[in-house]
Amino acid sequence: MTSGGVSAEPGCGRVRSVLEQVHTVGRVEDLGDTLRFSWPGVYFEGRFRGTGVGVVLDCAAADYDIQIDGATAATLVTPGATTYWISGLRDGEHAVRVVKRNDTPGETSAFGGFVAAPGGVVLDRPAPRDRQIEFIGDSITVGYGNVPHTGACDPEQVKRNTNSDVSHGALTARRLGADYQINGFSGFGLVRNVAGICPGLTYRTYYDRALLNVDGDVWQNPGTWRPHIVVVNLGSNDFTDLAPGESWTPDGLAAAYRAAYDEFLRTLRTRYGPSTSLVAVGFDRNAEHVRRVVDARNDAGDSGVHYWSLDLSGLDLLGCDGHTSARDDRLIADRLAPFLRSLPTGW
Structure with missing residues (x-):
């Protein structure tokens, strides 16, 4: 998997696990710097400040939508091992959501978290819904x-x-x-x-x-x-x-x-x-x-x-x-x- 799937806490050197920076209720296997999953519709939600964000994925079987502030910014078809960047955003705080579109029961997919563009930072994960x-x-x-x-x-x-x-x-x-x-x-x-x-x-x-x-x-x-x-x-x-x-x-x-x-x-x-x-x-x-x-x-x-x-x-x-x-x-x-x-x- 492309490196950069975890981020440091603002103002200190501690590296956060993926689950510390994203909200998900999907059935995932937590490996710390990677979440593995299989079921359709699994989603990962995060927050960041800056003009862009990288999405770390390792999946050659499924398709994904990346949504920024509620709108689809990209659809990835079997992206493989990659950090996919969404750039050119207004400088400020944004919500990011990644969702697995289809069912691929014969394959395991992996998500390595979000990476902020230079000058930006990944923020604390969103709160779960009630x-x-x-x-x-x-x-x-x-x-x-x-x-x-x-x-x-x-x-x-x-x-x-x-x-x-x-x-x-x-x-x-x-x-x-x-x-x-x-x-x-x-x-x-x-x-x-x-x-x-x-x-x-x-x-x-x-x-x-x-x-x-x-x-x-x-x-x-x-x-x-x-x-x-x-x-x-x-x-x-x-x-x-x-x-x-x-x-x-x-x-x-x-x-x-x-x-x-x-x-x-x-x-x-x-x-x-x-x-x-x-x-x-x-x-x-x-x-x-x-x-x-x-x-x-x-x-x-x-x-x-x-x-x-x-x-x-x-x-x-x-x-x-x-x-x-x-x-x-x-x-x-x-x-x-x-x-x-x-x-x-x-x-």
């Missing part, structure tokens, strides 16, 4: 191919036209003034995956990880991630058409899905405690099964599990491969944000 939301799901949660485009959606086009920063989850969180995680994995379900791919592996195989391509990895929650709301949207892939050779029966698949969903919600409840609202999203073929699971959890005494139907009315589904578009994501956020605001969180 609210936290975790979004759990598949390609719809990722924002798969949601950026307007023309032509076929081959794998490279999907990567270039996926932007988790304008997914419905990211938009909803910003409307509610919340920090968020986008823990989405395209193509994977609770008990089976789209077209029967990767038998024996499911979303649950990867959920606990920070680094998705590292077998057995477990994210070490620093204790600061305590989401008030967790939104679960899993099942679209479970109920895609069966592939030749798959042994599922419709009834057997439905029963296994409901059992896995119930177990997953129990795991989330144990992890985050009784004050976290769990929102189970009904969508397409999984809707009735999700509703039944929610009813069962409520009947068992967990009133903090809520059902929400993802309404397809008015959506154009012009994202890659029939997925939601960025316009659709805005419409979904318009509907989801008021529902989340209505939950007993005090928001």
Whole structure:
């Protein structure tokens, strides 16, 4: 990685770690001078004084947006090992934000912090937001191919036209003034995956990880991630058409899905405690099964599990491969944000 990923405290020689100069709630592995990560939508926010800032990255797989004072200043496509400079700014204090646009579960990315331009300084990190939301799901949660485009959606086009920063989850969180995680994995379900791919592996195989391509990895929650709301949207892939050779029966698949969903919600409840609202999203073929699971959890005494139907009315589904578009994501956020605001969180 290009050097310069950490900075000295103003007026002294102590070198700060990356986490001391940036705010993030993403699932990261902290190596001191480097943060490693895998999930889509991971973001890093900082502050600096001066006319420019360098962003230290080491990633040949994913794309990134660099935002200065709330506006996108650059989009980096698989930047590799680099310090990318944003220069020529008004001399003064600025906010900088770097966000991973797409999902690259087979790769590990690295962020080495911010570097001030000559004459400037990296300032103390921004304060965390008071609210936290975790979004759990598949390609719809990722924002798969949601950026307007023309032509076929081959794998490279999907990567270039996926932007988790304008997914419905990211938009909803910003409307509610919340920090968020986008823990989405395209193509994977609770008990089976789209077209029967990767038998024996499911979303649950990867959920606990920070680094998705590292077998057995477990994210070490620093204790600061305590989401008030967790939104679960899993099942679209479970109920895609069966592939030749798959042994599922419709009834057997439905029963296994409901059992896995119930177990997953129990795991989330144990992890985050009784004050976290769990929102189970009904969508397409999984809707009735999700509703039944929610009813069962409520009947068992967990009133903090809520059902929400993802309404397809008015959506154009012009994202890659029939997925939601960025316009659709805005419409979904318009509907989801008021529902989340209505939950007993005090928001």
